Structure formats: structure tokens, C-alpha cells
Amino acid sequence: MSRPVLLEEPRSSAQRRQWTRWRRLCQALVALFYLLLPWLNVHGYRQVVGTLASLKIGSLDLTEPAAGLAAALGAGRVSVVLLVGVAPVVGLALLAGPVFCSWVCPWGLLSEGVDRLHQRLLPRPWRERAWVRVRTVRWAMLAAALLLGGLLAMPLAAVISAPRLITSLPLEVIYLRILSPVTAGLLLALLALEVFGPRRLWCRALCPVGALANYLRFPKTLAVRFAPERCLCPRLPLCHLHCPWGIDPRQAGRFDGCSNCLACVDGCPSGALTVGWGSPVGRQSRPRDDS
Amino acid sequence: MGAKGMRSSRLAWLRALFAAPPLRPPGARPEREFAALCIRCGRCGAVCPYRSLVPAGWEYGSAAGTPVVIPRSVPCYLCMECPPVCPSGALDPITDKRAVRMGFAEVNPDTCYAFLGILCRTCVDECPLGEAALIQDGQLRPVVLEGCVGCGICEKVCPTLEPAIVVRAATGGVRP
Numbered sequence: 216m217s218r219p220v221l222l223e224e225p226r227s228s229a230q231r232r233q234w235t236r237w238r239r240l241c242q243a244l245v246a247l248f249y250l251l252l253p254w255l256n257v258h259g260y261r262q263v264v265g266t267l268a269s270l271k272i273g274s275l276d277l278t279e280p281a282a283g284l285a286a287a288l289g290a291g292r293v294s295v296v297l298l299v300g301v302a303p304v305v306g307l308a309l310l311a312g313p314v315f316c317s318w319v320c321p322w323g324l325l326s327e328g329v330d331r332l333h334q335r336l337l338p339r340p341w342r343e344r345a346w347v348r349v350r351t352v353r354w355a356m357l358a359a360a361l362l363l364g365g366l367l368a369m370p371l372a373a374v375i376s377a378p379r380l381i382t383s384l385p386l387e388v389i390y391l392r393i394l395s396p397v398t399a400g401l402l403l404a405l406l407a408l409e410v411f412g413p414r415r416l417w418c419r420a421l422c423p424v425g426a427l428a429n430y431l432r433f434p435k436t437l438a439v440r441f442a443p444e445r446c447l448c449p450r451l452p453l454c455h456l457h458c459p460w461g462i463d464p465r466q467a468g469r470f471d472g473c474s475n476c477l478a479c480v481d482g483c484p485s486g487a488l489t490v491g492w493g494s495p496v497g498r499q500s501r502p503r504d505d506s
Numbered sequence: 507m508g509a510k511g512m513r514s515s516r517l518a519w520l521r522a523l524f525a526a527p528p529l530r531p532p533g534a535r536p537e538r539e540f541a542a543l544c545i546r547c548g549r550c551g552a553v554c555p556y557r558s559l560v561p562a563g564w565e566y567g568s569a570a571g572t573p574v575v576i577p578r579s580v581p582c583y584l585c586m587e588c589p590p591v592c593p594s595g596a597l598d599p600i601t602d603k604r605a606v607r608m609g610f611a612e613v614n615p616d617t618c619y620a621f622l623g624i625l626c627r628t629c630v631d632e633c634p635l636g637e638a639a640l641i642q643d644g645q646l647r648p649v650v651l652e653g654c655v656g657c658g659i660c661e662k663v664c665p666t667l668e669p670a671i672v673v674r675a676a677t678g679g680v681r682p
Contacts, residue, residue, distance in 0.1 A: 264549045369542060369569070383561075
């Protein structure tokens, strides 16, 4: 829309929460699915099996690309099964960026919850701890996980993956009736990082799953778009405050980690942010009055 | 069998420090390749109706979390459900149980009842591969043959306190 609008009537709070509501529903359904799946397996239904590392639905294979890449690097070969399983998930990342992180991943849901508790319960120094700058850390961590995994001949990116671990836990506890010290130990370590570490460090900087999806992104994808002429809050952007990833949506580039959670779109009072097909905002349309 | 085809891992010594090679699900690639390919997705474990496949513990080092069979707990009943569901190629999608090469059973003549003169043919009766894998000799003692695939049922059913027949894990791979 190129229609110049200087002042729009403020949207109602119900309107402003709509994307987040759908997202919470989506996250909750995925979490519920992975809690109920082992129970179905217990009762003899095994057409659908797996975790977020890889899920089999009838004859459809869905394999998480970072795990697949790690396995291929560690073994020095790629199987056709793996390529077929990875394809749909890679396709989603190409077209929509790391939407997995904010719409699907149960660890993401947990992480957002912990972050919210931090904001509410903890004293100011905790709350105000700065976001870690992740632009370089993120790809460096992905590369390190893949390299180290290759060296150790193990798919490290899959082993430490929080989305896999948090879906493996119910499978092992409900179906196998054991509490694996490996799964439980790694999950506790990740939870400790979530509680005591910098805000949402795992999701934003360390997770190989999210990082790979982030860097797979096409130049033009499903993305948040910014109309600077509509923006009403250049000094204290509400969208930036609303972003659960600490990104300023008005300046976010292609690889800055935006996972299309659309909290910024919900939080924008003036309608300057919309979601649509195109390049992420990028630096070319940075508002001129900012700094 | 044998070390042929097994490339030594750069850090194989590290794994050797921790635990003996575990018994893998049917169709498993050679150990090093298996640990590298297995993405710990849990599909094989969830599709196993007997809950035979449990995640390996920390003592397996870089193979921690991969599926192992602990025969004395639950052996593999060779239903062949798991090989086709593996998404990463860590398990070859075989469906013929005679092609499995998980390991090879060994009888301990010092503790086996039959060797001590007590009439016992539990393992021979329970072996899912029958005469191809486990038979009795002239003195009614169990003899493991080439057809043994290492499922571990004999180890599970052995009535001695410490099993007198134990499966030694193969280096892996599928029988040609």
C-alpha cells in the first residue's frame, strides 16, 4: 500500500494481539502433539512416530535440516532418505525464514515463558540485562557445532538441539518409561542457561536448528515490512520493545534472526509494520530521523 | 565380521575408554558410522513394540543418546519394524531377519547348565532362528552356528543368575 496515511486511529487491543494469539495456539498445539504422541505409541498406534529431530507421519518424512546436515558431515555421505526428509523443512525456511522458532518449537515457547518470568519477577539489574549481539555469534556457533561434530564423528547439532531434547523427553518417559540421564542432563543444562544466562541466548545465538533456518532464507520471503512514513514512535519504538528476540524490526536485515513471530506487528500502534511477501526491511529503508 | 571396513575414528580411543561397543538395532551401520549418522530422533525406539531400544547413557561418550539393546533387560525380537523408519541412514532398511548382524552369541562352558550336566535347552528352544543359529550337540550342549544374528533372546531367557550365553556386539553392518 502506497496510500500516504499520516495518522491512523489506534487499533484496539484485541486487534493488536491477533498474531500473538494465533502463534500461542500454534505453539501450544505442537507442544500438546508431542506430549500426546508417545501416549498414542503406547496404545499401539505407530503410524506417527518421532520427535522434532525427525517425524514420520505415515509415509511422509520430516527431518530437521541441521541434524541432517550434521549427520551427513559426520558420516561423509548423504542418504536419499535424509534428503527427502529434509526437503520440506528446508523449503519452509527458504520461503519464510526461521518461522519454526517462534511458531513451532516447544523450547521456544518455554524460553519465552522463562523470559517473561524474568521480566516480571526479577529485580531491575536482571531485567535490564542487555541482549547479546548475535549477528556474528550465531553463524560462528553453527559452524563450530558442525565442525566439532564432524571431528568427533557425531551429529553434535542434533545431540544438543533443545527442540529435539524437549520432544525426546516425553517419548522416553511415557513410551520407554525411563528417564535418560543424557536427555535429562542436557535439558537441565539448557534450562540453567535459560534461567541464569543472557536473555534467550539459546534461541538467538546457540541453537543450530534456528541458525540454519535463518541462513537458508531466500532474499525475498515472508517478512515483516516497514512503512517509515507511517511510523509514529521513532525515539522509543514499541515494536522493538515487543520483539521477543530483541530485534528492531524497523532495521532488521535478512539474516538478523527475525522469525516472523509478528509480535512487532501486533505491538505497532500505527500500522507501520505489516507482514507480507518481500525482502525483510533491510537498511535501505531505515527511518532517517533515527540517531 | 572383523575389523575390515571399519575405519578407526580419530577419537575412537576416547569411546574405548568408556564402554564396550553396545548392541545396536537390526540393520545398524558399522559402529563409527552409526554414531555419526544417528540423529537421536527416537523413531526406532518409538516404533519398537517391545521397547527394546533404549538411549545409551553418558558412559558411551560421543554415542550417548543413541539406541542400544540391553538383552538381559529386553532383547530384540526381530520384528524388523525399526530399520525402515530410520530417517538418516544409520539403519539400513532391511526387513529379512536373517540379514541382521547385531552380534554373535557366546556360550560360557563354566556356567552353562548343559555343560555342567544339568538338562537345559531354554536358549535352543527360544532362538527365533532355530536350527540355523543355535543347536544342541551330541551331549545336549548348545552350539552357536553362523546363522546367529545376535538378537539376545538366548541371553534374556538363560536361567542362570549371570547369563551363561551372552551376545558380543558385532562391529556392525548387514550380512550380505
